[in-house]
Amino acid sequence: MTGxxxxxxxxxxxxxxxMGAFSIERLAQSMRWFPLVGVLIGVIVAGAxxxxxxxxxxxxxxxxLIVWVGITGALHIDGLADLTDALGAAHRDRARLLTVMSDPHIGSFGVVAIGLQLIAKLVLLHAVIEKGAWIALALIPFAARIGPLAWAHWLTPLQEGLGAHFTKAIRARDLIGWGAVLAGATVFCPALIAAPLLMAHFxxxxxxxxxxxxxDCHGAGIELVETGLLLALILTLL
Known part of the structure; x- marks a missing residue:
């Protein structure tokens, strides 16, 4: 359970x-547990x-929403802001885009992205609450955190560092196992069928x-998949 x-x-x-001495390798291997952490986040958010x-x-x-942002330390929404800033400031220059994405400062595009994301989640959460879909709400953070496993296994890291270690740490059986759990979870929340489509599209x-x-892209993807699944959930409840 160390991972x-x-x-x-x-x-x-x-x-x-x-958990003892820190290492990049141990952190990368812990990525296999991301979906289970998503379950924990989802239960706490749904409870709040x-x-x-x-x-x-x-x-x-x-x-x-406050608990959702607070429990994650705004980690993923920060990635969304960085990616949006980079796309807005350097949409035609890939080298410039990577430079802007690695800049810790936030720009106007990032501020707009954060505002829109928070508003979207607030409105969608209200609709989910009105339907009383508590179990489905708790499962959404779980499903969204399968995305980083798939993207790490599939996509090339843009820079050397933690992303490259993530790529090496994810095995095909990790994806198959969590994919099977996701398929089982659709019994309780049919909207989760949209998760693989959202992950693949991103x-x-x-x-x-x-x-x-x-x-940053991993963080942005988690945020966007969560919002997409909230919308899918509402549509299935109409």
Missing amino acids: FFIAIGFLTRLPVPQ AWLGARVDPWTGALAG GFWLQLRLGGISG
């Missing part, structure tokens, strides 16, 4: 026991939304537009 605790420490702000909804659906949506777009993937 699971390392994955919790990487993806969330939750306290975890000390349920408690807030005891007041009214908008309070529930706000509580769920992966193909990255390959065509950037020629590979980076850590």
